[in-house]
Amino acid sequence: MAKIKRNTIQRQLVIAAVRFLADHPTAEEVYDRIVMEYPDISKGTVYRNLNSLVECGLLGRVSVPSGADRYDHILSRHYHIKCSRCGKFMNVENIDYIQGLDEKVAAATHYKMNHHDIVFSGLCPDCAKAAEEEEAQLLGDDAN
Amino acid sequence: MAKIKRNTIQRQLVIAAVRFLADHPTAEEVYDRIVMEYPDISKGTVYRNLNSLVECGLLGRVSVPSGADRYDHILSRHYHIKCSRCGKFMNVENIDYIQGLDEKVAAATHYKMNHHDIVFSGLCPDCAKAAEEEEAQLLGDDAN
């Protein structure tokens, strides 16, 4: 049923790189990392392997609003948060996957549910501080 | 503070098109619709207006995994579901915005929360049926 996957060096390097980088690398970041030790790899191969590994469940893919997809070596379901100012992207710890949601939505939509993704959006502590300072600045001006 | 926005014909057409199309049109779909009655509009202008309208809160933007952004004339927060087979994208009715979540995440992450988006993924009724039939087919074969 599932196609046979050959265990190439490139495939192993891609898995290793995503695990090493840990923090949701993009395809570009994975490529950059692998090139260090295996300069001949091509970007196309990285993309092909990432897709293949996601398809067979060895990696997770996270779609990031206004940005490149990111790849995750953590396979357990979890949520993510993106800073709307600097773009920093990280896991949300402490919030477990909401189990009942999929069932509720299945009942409401008659879809055969697979899963759901939540991306939280807000200002990271640094950016929140910076934004406050900016605002203080503006209030000081008489400009509109 | 907020920049002055001129009330151009193009801007009005973009708002009107998103409202008319209603079902989360992409920028391309908005453009195609407007071209019918105003052939001189350029795609760049459509993108610029969509961005500007989202920024000033007159439209909502929905980031779709593996697909173009979609624009929403409904401003109240709601969730979306995408069929993982045919790509159909729609609102999830009957599930209200989960109010407490943002506060919980704020406490866990120390971010200044803005909002969250949930995209559900599953098979729409048609695709679920089609997928079942395919599977039956495969079981009938002796192929691996």
Added chain:
DNA sequence: ATCTGTGCAAAGTCTTTGCATTGCG
């Protein structure tokens, strides 16, 4: 020996941008 995977580069999709010009306020 077979046939998937690779490297390379070209192309595809979606979106933004530089610049001369238009037209709203």
Added chain:
DNA sequence: CGCAATGCAAAGACTTTGCACAGAT
């Protein structure tokens, strides 16, 4: 009038793909 917005086309960011060849099974 002045400056934001437009039209156009070029370019940018991200990803896929066609083709000939290499290498895993």
